[in-house]
Amino acid sequence: MAERLLMKGNEAVAEAAILAGCIHFFGYPITPQTEVAAYMSKRLPKIEGGVYLQAESEIAAANMVLGASAAGVRAMTSSSSPGISLKTECISYMAGSDIPCLIVNVQRAGPGLGGIQPSQADYWQATRGLGHGGAHALVFAPSSIQEMVDMVFDGFELAEQYRIPAIILSDGLLGQMMEPVIFPERKPKYIDKPWALTGHGFKREHNIVNSLYLEASELEEKNNEREQRYNEIRRLHAVADSYLMEDASVAVVAYGAAARVSGAAIDVLREQGVKAGLIRPVTLWPFPTAAIESAAEQLEQILVVEMSHGQMVEDVRLAVNGKIPVHFYGRNGGILPTQQEIINQLLELTGGVK
Amino acid sequence: MIKQVLFAGFGGQGVLFAGRVLANTALGKGYELSWLPSYGPETRGGTSNCAVVISDRKIGSPIVTNPDILVAMNAPSFDRFIDSVSENGLAIIDSSLIIRESNRDDITRIDIAATTLAQQKQLTGLANMILLGKLFSEIALFDEADISSGMKLSVSSSRESLINLNLTAIALGSSI
Amino acid sequence: MEVVYKKPHALTDVQMHYCPGCTHGIIHRLVAETIDELDIEGRTVGVAPVGCAVFAYNYFNCDMIQAPHGRAPAVATGLKRARPDNIVFTYQGDGDLAAIGTAETIHAATRSENITVIFVNNAIYGMTGGQMAPTTIVDQVTQTTPYGRNPKLAGYPVAVSEMLSTLEGTTYAVRVAVNNPAGIIATKRAIKKAFTNQLEGKGFSIVEILFSCPTHWGMSPKEALDWIEQDIYPTFPLGVYKDRTEGPSHD
Numbered sequence: 190m191a192e193r194l195l196m197k198g199n200e201a202v203a204e205a206a207i208l209a210g211c212i213h214f215f216g217y218p219i220t221p222q223t224e225v226a227a228y229m230s231k232r233l234p235k236i237e238g239g240v241y242l243q244a245e246s247e248i249a250a251a252n253m254v255l256g257a258s259a260a261g262v263r264a265m266t267s268s269s270s271p272g273i274s275l276k277t278e279c280i281s282y283m284a285g286s287d288i289p290c291l292i293v294n295v296q297r298a299g300p301g302l303g304g305i306q307p308s309q310a311d312y313w314q315a316t317r318g319l320g321h322g323g324a325h326a327l328v329f330a331p332s333s334i335q336e337m338v339d340m341v342f343d344g345f346e347l348a349e350q351y352r353i354p355a356i357i358l359s360d361g362l363l364g365q366m367m368e369p370v371i372f373p374e375r376k377p378k379y380i381d382k383p384w385a386l387t388g389h390g391f392k393r394e395h396n397i398v399n400s401l402y403l404e405a406s407e408l409e410e411k412n413n414e415r416e417q418r419y420n421e422i423r424r425l426h427a428v429a430d431s432y433l434m435e436d437a438s439v440a441v442v443a444y445g446a447a448a449r450v451s452g453a454a455i456d457v458l459r460e461q462g463v464k465a466g467l468i469r470p471v472t473l474w475p476f477p478t479a480a481i482e483s484a485a486e487q488l489e490q491i492l493v494v495e496m497s498h499g500q501m502v503e504d505v506r507l508a509v510n511g512k513i514p515v516h517f518y519g520r521n522g523g524i525l526p527t528q529q530e531i532i533n534q535l536l537e538l539t540g541g542v543k
Numbered sequence: 544m545i546k547q548v549l550f551a552g553f554g555g556q557g558v559l560f561a562g563r564v565l566a567n568t569a570l571g572k573g574y575e576l577s578w579l580p581s582y583g584p585e586t587r588g589g590t591s592n593c594a595v596v597i598s599d600r601k602i603g604s605p606i607v608t609n610p611d612i613l614v615a616m617n618a619p620s621f622d623r624f625i626d627s628v629s630e631n632g633l634a635i636i637d638s639s640l641i642i643r644e645s646n647r648d649d650i651t652r653i654d655i656a657a658t659t660l661a662q663q664k665q666l667t668g669l670a671n672m673i674l675l676g677k678l679f680s681e682i683a684l685f686d687e688a689d690i691s692s693g694m695k696l697s698v699s700s701s702r703e704s705l706i707n708l709n710l711t712a713i714a715l716g717s718s719i
Numbered sequence: 720m721e722v723v724y725k726k727p728h729a730l731t732d733v734q735m736h737y738c739p740g741c742t743h744g745i746i747h748r749l750v751a752e753t754i755d756e757l758d759i760e761g762r763t764v765g766v767a768p769v770g771c772a773v774f775a776y777n778y779f780n781c782d783m784i785q786a787p788h789g790r791a792p793a794v795a796t797g798l799k800r801a802r803p804d805n806i807v808f809t810y811q812g813d814g815d816l817a818a819i820g821t822a823e824t825i826h827a828a829t830r831s832e833n834i835t836v837i838f839v840n841n842a843i844y845g846m847t848g849g850q851m852a853p854t855t856i857v858d859q860v861t862q863t864t865p866y867g868r869n870p871k872l873a874g875y876p877v878a879v880s881e882m883l884s885t886l887e888g889t890t891y892a893v894r895v896a897v898n899n900p901a902g903i904i905a906t907k908r909a910i911k912k913a914f915t916n917q918l919e920g921k922g923f924s925i926v927e928i929l930f931s932c933p934t935h936w937g938m939s940p941k942e943a944l945d946w947i948e949q950d951i952y953p954t955f956p957l958g959v960y961k962d963r964t965e966g967p968s969h970d
Binding site (some may be wrong): 193194195220221305361362364365366368369446449450451452453454456525527528 | 563566567570573575576577578579582595600601602603604605608634696
């Protein structure tokens with residue numbers, strides 16, 4: 190069995206990317222993400238063909254990824270919330286040009302420059318607001334460093350399969366903390382990229398990577414084709430993890446760091462006889478609507494816990510569609526809900542006595 | 544079993560490193576664990592702290608708000624965290640730098656003049672390891688071999704010569 | 720019958736959309752001739768800007784990509800770093816390169832990215848209908864400087880070649896113009912040198928080309944060509960601003 194290592198989330202995600210065959214990294218410093226770039230700057234120059242480049246801005250870094258990915262290599266960038274805002278212009282272009290890539294967002298609190306402590310206030314941005322034009326990216330929400338490492342492989346492979354950007358929605362907590370991790374002995378899978386800008390070598394027509402279609406009918410056709418890919422992703426790749434849900438009457442729906450704490454709170458409540466469970470969205474786009482919709486059949490109520498004023502709660506309510514009450518508890522500004530706070534919320538909802 | 548430990552002091556006192564040695568020692572023994580540093584501007588010369596959680600089950604929050612064990616290496620950290628130590632918890636204090644009383648009579652307090660002691664024993668700069676040694680003897684989860692392998696995982700190969708010095712300081716702290 | 724003049728292979732058969740009298744077509748041809756002569760079409764990737772030249776991806780026969788506004792040098796950086804054996808060029812207008820893309824331009828130059836930048840400067844935003852550009856000259860009338868560019872309100876034109884020549888990383892910076900046959904020959908020579916520099920690994924080369932926009936300048940094609948000489952030369956003098964190709968090669 191592979192070795193159990195102690196690593197920071199930011200460093201583990203970088204190492205995982207290298208293992209997944211990504212040796213082109215374009216970065217820009219921002220707390221609490223900088224260790225991703227620092228790790229790459231140390232490792233990539235030692236790898237044949239490896240490219241680490243510190244760009245002049247997050248905007249430029251994203252566009253370098255666009256160029257490198259368009260050339261057919263696995264490329265990635267990482268940033269934290271304000272920096273991701275700057276990258277969204279290019280993410281829209283990548284989506285519109287059907288260019289895969291991996292982007293890590295080590296979320297910090299906002300809005301504006303906000304703070305540097307962990308947050309989940311970029312849910313809307315990741316699932317709804319990646320630039321203009323109504324594009325999507327695959328959005329993965331790890332709740333442990335181990336899971337983040339595994340998602341890097343899936344991220345690149347699904348991104349390439351569907352020609353769509355992928356995002357790992359980490360946060361300052363997962364990025365800065367260390368916990369044990371085992372790197373998978375998984376060989377990266379590669380597929381042909383006949384669209385890549387490799388130079389035609391007089392062996393094919395010239396390739397064009399482009400998102401401009403001035404003829405409305407042509408653009409509609411292009412967008413419809415992409416929407417079909419989105420629909421296939423929605424159908425096949427929406428993932429949620431269930432914990433103690435078999436007999437649960439109340440469930441917490443939470444992702445990422447908030448799900449860790451919620452799981453621990455549920456353990457405590459189970460010891461007190463409260464039938465609580467956890468539904469943890471692992472992908473945020475596509476959102477695991479079906480898992481929540483069917484859970485709503487057995488549950489009496491749901492508590493959504495987020496490190497924001499409530500963003501994912503909207504998707505949960507859409508999935509539940511009024512069948513049962515959906516409550517919300519959140520902390521924001523860089524504060525993680527405590528185990529006790531979540532216990533108290535659930536006890537109040539279930540009428541349990543503290 | 545769950546142990547929530549908070550190391551706090553000035554940047555440069557080796558607070559993060561002490562936490563790392565504890566975490567790596569727990570790693571070797573197969574425990575679930577987390578290590579979380581304070582980050583951002585406060586690490587630049589100001590106070591620095593890190594939280595280590597060791598457990599035999601999956602860890603929810605790596606944030607420690609009520610430590611079972613506080614290792615305090617300067618007065619501001621003592622002031623900031625002493626009241627947060629959980630009931631029946633433990634505070635290990637570097638009394639060469641912290642001359643403070645508290646009204647916590649519900650916790651165990653161990654004062655060690657670690658900085659002075661380190662200087663006397665040619666272990667200058669290793670007060671953090673002396674205090675960690677005391678922590679190891681108090682929690683009694685790890686033997687000498689565990690600690691030694693945890694140390695090796697924590698020291699980069701370019702600074703290997705420090706391993707034995709650090710282990711000496713830990714042994715000194717354990718024996719107090 | 721002997722063919723004495725034909726379309727370069729590196730240009731496609733797609734009919735260009737440029738206005739009558741626009742000199743983009745000449746510059747496209749010069750770039751394509753260069754690609755043919757250096758026999759690099761099979762390994763060349765071009766980056767099209769936002770602006771009038773956005774459709775350049777349809778006109779060049781090599782692989783092409785269309786970049787977000789101003790970001791062409793960053794996209795080119797990614798392309799070149801991923802495949803250093805490919806020849807990468809950007810084709811950018813003044814709004815794209817010298818306003819919204821200033822940072823990308825300066826930093827690609829300062830890193831001496833081994834790319835070729837074709838910078839077409841006609842002192843106006845063409846695609847959006849003739850607004851003030853960063854290179855619009857003082858007193859020039861545009862849709863958004865209806866009383867002429869007043870430096871007190873709108874600042875001064877940006878002299879890109881001069882500015883980039885101050886950067887250590889810039890290998891070759893030259894300003895030429897396609898307003899007469901001699902200028903076209905000089906432009907061809909500059910473009911070829913800029914591509915050759917890249918082939919030889921010498922680093923960042925930029926060819927700034929003054930060209931005309933009769934439509935938005937409100938002139939006949941002939942008047943527009945004359946206006947370049949009379950009114951634009953004083954603000955943007957032609958010449959080689961930087962050439963360190965004689966020195967040690969850049970890795």
